[in-house]
Amino acid sequence: MSKPKRLLIKLIPYWPRVLGAAVSTLAVMGLALIIPQLFRLTIDQAIQGSQAFYLPWIALSLLIFTVIKGVFSFTQRYWMEHVAQKLIYTLRNELFEHLQQLSFSFYDHTQTGQLMSRVTADVEMLKRFFGFGLLHLFQAAITFAGVLTVILVMNWRLSLVTILTLPAVILAIWRFGAKVSPAYQAVQEELAEMTSALQQNLAGIRTVKAFSQEAAETSKFNRHSVRLLGRNLAAVRIWSYYFPLIAFLTGLSSAVILWYGGREVIGGRMMLGELVAFNSYLLMLIMPMRMLGWVVNLSQRAMASAGRVFELLDTRPEVRDLPAAGPLPANVSGRITFVDVSFSYRPGVESLRNISFSASPGQKIAIVGATGSGKTTLVNLIPRHYEPAGGKILLDGEDIRNFTLRSLRSQIGVVSQEIFLFSATIAENIGYGNPAAGRQETEAAAQAAQIHDFILSLPQGYETMVGERGVNLSGGQKQRLAIARALLKDPKILILDDYTSSVDTNTEFLLRRALETLVRGRTCFIIAHRLSSVMEADLILVLKNGAIVASGKHKQLLAESPLYAEIYRLQPIADKPACREGSEL
Ligand SMILES: Nc1ncnc2c1ncn2[C@@H]1O[C@H](COP(=O)(O)OP(=O)(O)OP(=O)(O)O)[C@@H](O)[C@H]1O
Numbered sequence: 001m002s003k004p005k006r007l008l009i010k011l012i013p014y015w016p017r018v019l020g021a022a023v024s025t026l027a028v029m030g031l032a033l034i035i036p037q038l039f040r041l042t043i044d045q046a047i048q049g050s051q052a053f054y055l056p057w058i059a060l061s062l063l064i065f066t067v068i069k070g071v072f073s074f075t076q077r078y079w080m081e082h083v084a085q086k087l088i089y090t091l092r093n094e095l096f097e098h099l100q101q102l103s104f105s106f107y108d109h110t111q112t113g114q115l116m117s118r119v120t121a122d123v124e125m126l127k128r129f130f131g132f133g134l135l136h137l138f139q140a141a142i143t144f145a146g147v148l149t150v151i152l153v154m155n156w157r158l159s160l161v162t163i164l165t166l167p168a169v170i171l172a173i174w175r176f177g178a179k180v181s182p183a184y185q186a187v188q189e190e191l192a193e194m195t196s197a198l199q200q201n202l203a204g205i206r207t208v209k210a211f212s213q214e215a216a217e218t219s220k221f222n223r224h225s226v227r228l229l230g231r232n233l234a235a236v237r238i239w240s241y242y243f244p245l246i247a248f249l250t251g252l253s254s255a256v257i258l259w260y261g262g263r264e265v266i267g268g269r270m271m272l273g274e275l276v277a278f279n280s281y282l283l284m285l286i287m288p289m290r291m292l293g294w295v296v297n298l299s300q301r302a303m304a305s306a307g308r309v310f311e312l313l314d315t316r317p318e319v320r321d322l323p324a325a326g327p328l329p330a331n332v333s334g335r336i337t338f339v340d341v342s343f344s345y346r347p348g349v350e351s352l353r354n355i356s357f358s359a360s361p362g363q364k365i366a367i368v369g370a371t372g373s374g375k376t377t378l379v380n381l382i383p384r385h386y387e388p389a390g391g392k393i394l395l396d397g398e399d400i401r402n403f404t405l406r407s408l409r410s411q412i413g414v415v416s417q418e419i420f421l422f423s424a425t426i427a428e429n430i431g432y433g434n435p436a437a438g439r440q441e442t443e444a445a446a447q448a449a450q451i452h453d454f455i456l457s458l459p460q461g462y463e464t465m466v467g468e469r470g471v472n473l474s475g476g477q478k479q480r481l482a483i484a485r486a487l488l489k490d491p492k493i494l495i496l497d498d499y500t501s502s503v504d505t506n507t508e509f510l511l512r513r514a515l516e517t518l519v520r521g522r523t524c525f526i527i528a529h530r531l532s533s534v535m536e537a538d539l540i541l542v543l544k545n546g547a548i549v550a551s552g553k554h555k556q557l558l559a560e561s562p563l564y565a566e567i568y569r570l571q572p573i574a575d576k577p578a579c580r581e582g583s584e585l
């Protein structure tokens with residue numbers, strides 16, 4: 001479906017108001033067409049015929065018509081703007097909801113700033129098109145039709161002479177539209193680039209400062225600014241050139257009326273009032289013609305925006321519910337089996353190869369391996385954040401694709417490697433996955449995550465606000481909040497990705513001990529660089545370049561896997577079992 005058609009279809013649910021606005025526009029137009037006739041009557045009948053008793057009636061009619069026209073002008077604008085606001089409200093929500101559905105892979109290759117500019121700037125552009133552009137487009141069309149009909153009926157010879165100047169005006173407007181639309185497209189694109197640059201800079205401002213790159217960043221931003229300025233000025237130049245040209249061409253027709261029409265009046269072939277009315281009609285065309293250039297440009301920009309908005313809406317989530325998917329049974333036991341699973345982020349590059357293992361309900365599965373070996377990638381497949389390229393993953397013996405995403409993910413608690421906390425209170429952050437949880441449950445989760453005492457030491461306890469990205473918390477504190485958040489969901493499957501990376505050995509030990517009770521009854525996947533966290537696991541998977549090179553228990557692996565033995569050898573002394581009692585202090 002073409003973009004304009006797809007946009008216009010969006011108006012259908014609002015048809016009563018759209019119809020009301022259209023009828024109002026017609027009424028305004030009709031009344032506007034009557035008013036010059038009143039002047040004609042005044043001049044030709046009242047003044048030239050010396051019939052003064054006409055005057056109060058003409059004046060009164062003029063007054064009444066103007067008032068009615070005012071009322072319709074109001075309804076015309078208000079109803080259309082109302083429709084535009086409603087429509088854009090729905091579209092904005094639709095976009096947001098759609099963004100929530102899109103998978104990890106989409107966000108891997110899309111810039112946040114680009115998305116933000118679509119939901120804000122592009123949607124705003126569409127609002128202007130619906131609330132303003134469309135109305136003026138319609139108004140211009142009926143003004144042309146109305147005025148041309150009336151003047152042709154009034155005096156066709158004078159009409160033909162004046163209409164001769166119109167093709168030049170229309171040509172100028174058309175050329176204007178053709179030139180200005182790519183210019184504005186370029187402006188819009190650069191604006192999105194700049195938003196993206198700004199968003200990235202603000203997200204990474206701490207890195208910028210740490211590396212003293214403020215000046216370089218400023219000049220990078222300045223380059224975007226300069227480009228945006230240049231593109232805006234290029235568009236302005238087109239405007240500035242065409243507007244006087246269009247005004248000149250429309251002025252030309254007035255000159256023709258004065259010259260040719262004047263001769264007609266002198267020759268007695270036309271009445272004076274008729275000439276005045278005629279000129280008023282022609283003046284009525286000037287405004288819409290000028291507006292047309294503007295509206296054509298607005299419509300072009302709106303089409304560009306519509307393209308960007310529709311492109312986003314048309315992006316199908318890579319991972320979605322199968323038509324036959326059903327809810328995961330509440331009494332799921334949590335047995336996870338990988339059957340020959342492979343996965344690639346990019347075609348041709350396998351990030352996981354032939355992964356097969358089985359985790360019994362309640363087991364602790366540890367995944368170890370060098371950085372970049374595919375540990376996070378592997379666990380991301382369990383909640384179906386990505387879709388395997390080959391093989392399958394079973395939960396309680398059934399392919400996880402048979403369950404709805406929502407029900408599957410409701411049984412999986414994740415503490416991811418990169419923790420994000422919302423600008424909300426600590427209690428709200430912990431309760432994020434389970435807003436119905438009461439204070440007691442929240443505190444129990446915090447206690448288990450070894451963060452309760454710390455929270456109580458804060459001025460407002462659980463009601464303390466966490467800054468965006470939790471900047472006022474340390475890495476280890478954030479990690480423990482994330483653990484509390486995952487535990488409060490009370491999931492059957494728990495995934496802890498590098499959960500001890502930023503806590504000290506003492507906290508790690510306490511966390512580990514707390515987890516021993518917490519993981520009971522849950523299948524738990526633990527990724528850790530510190531082997532002390534994984535030595536008691538029921539199954540340890542050793543990953544190398546996306547493949548399992550060894551698996552088994554700690555002692556067995558120590559003897560059988562050179563890679564595992566090497567990882568063990570490189571561990572800090574304090575993490576090894578013999579010294580573990582020391583870290584308890
Ligand atoms: N979103 C992504 N898009 C493309 N490639 C990715 C993506 N995420 C990870 N990779 C690549 O996949 C491989 C495995 O990455 P993964 O994050 O699973 O490693 P990891 O074992 O968790 O490492 P670490 O211990 O550092 O967390 C790496 O080569 C990485 O570059």
Ligand SMILES: [Mg+2]
Pocket residue numbers: 375376377417497
């Ligand atoms: Mg990782």
